[in-house]
Amino acid sequence: ERMAGLDEAAVRRLDRDHVFHSWSAQALIDPLPIARAEGSYFWDHAGKRYLDFSSQLVNINIGYQHPKVVAAIQEQAARLATIQPAFANDARSEAARLIAEVAPEGLDRVFFTNGGAEANENAIRMARLHTGRHKVLATYRSYHGATAGSITLTGDPRRWPSEPGQPGIVHFWGPYTYRSAFHSETEEQERERALAHLRDTLMVEGPHTVAAIILETVVGTNGILVPPEGYLQGVRAICDEFGIMLIADEVMAGFGRCGEWFAVDHWGVVPDLITFAKGVNSGYVPLGGVIISDPIADTFQERAYPGGLTYSGHPLACASAVASITAFHEEGIVDHARRLGADVIGPRLREIAAKHASVGDVRGLGVFWAVELVTNRETRDPLVPFNAAGDAAKPMAAFAAACKERGLWPFTHFNRTHVVPPCTTTAEEAEEGLAILDEALDVADTFTH
């Protein structure tokens, strides 16, 4: 009652006085108070509606306030709100079964965490103990979370303030045809050169010292980099050759985002470990985890696994995952996401790209798309520099403001806007948002030459 009674001014004032925000200079931000949300939309206190093309932090895969997920949390809270991980619990058992059921063959067990960073921490711990090796290879264009190990795995600039970080983590270049690190001009060249580069990296690191290669199946925040056909199969083969564990970070790409249960399904690749969070229950209650292949699980049959969390497999989180995965099945949400990308978002973005001088590249699948903005399509110079902030980032800020003015909440990162709506977004809603994006790109076009 007290909370419902807070007006917008009070929410803002208490936020400014007492809430310390992530990734921000505290005095330079002005967080927008949100009053409610439903489906693909949220509303501010003034009643202004936003169509969410960012799915919050690319995690509201099932949309806001899905009635079955909300009801499952309410029922679970009334029955058993919490129980520690050493007990067995029906919600946890069922969530693990449903996750293993949609995971690739041979990954049958789930270690639950509260989110993606902890999932990656535990995945690299499992890989190290299973192989008896120490090193982990990760890509430069990546984000894996903000805890000590996960931020060291991260390749993007969010790693810099935490350096030197955890020892034994080595970065390499993944494929990115539009801005190739290998001077490739085709997807085939990019695949071959990226695989040769990985092989070279392993040669000089010593493959027998490498426990795992971790990569985002489709790189998320760092550009929606869809790997060329054959790349992931190639990485799988290299891992098999050298006894290295393949960890697929599917925290962002999994649970429908790529129009598949897991993005690896798109290429038929089976990793040794899959990390997930976000879309598993759309963050209605914090949840993440590691899906473990049978050989790695076997390592810890007679030997204790040295890791745990007070809230591992929390009943409220697991009950919401059960309801969410069940709704995904019942409502055909994964297929819907695949078709929305293939029939609506992809074609419409390509039309938009043809119209706007600022659009350098469009790429993606499912409800996971990037529009890369440039000052010049020939030179491909980015609309704002890598890691731009403040004045240097103004062209992107102007584009984002133009979207928000028109009732669209965009996702922006460096010189890109990502089209990452909920998997449940209707074709009409997607069209509505893409029309706004089209208009807002006129603003980006004014920065081209």
Ligand code: PLP
């Ligand atoms: N891995 C990927 C690919 C992510 O996108 C994220 C978050 O954006 C994480 C890991 C970290 O997840 P969390 O913020 O739940 O710790």
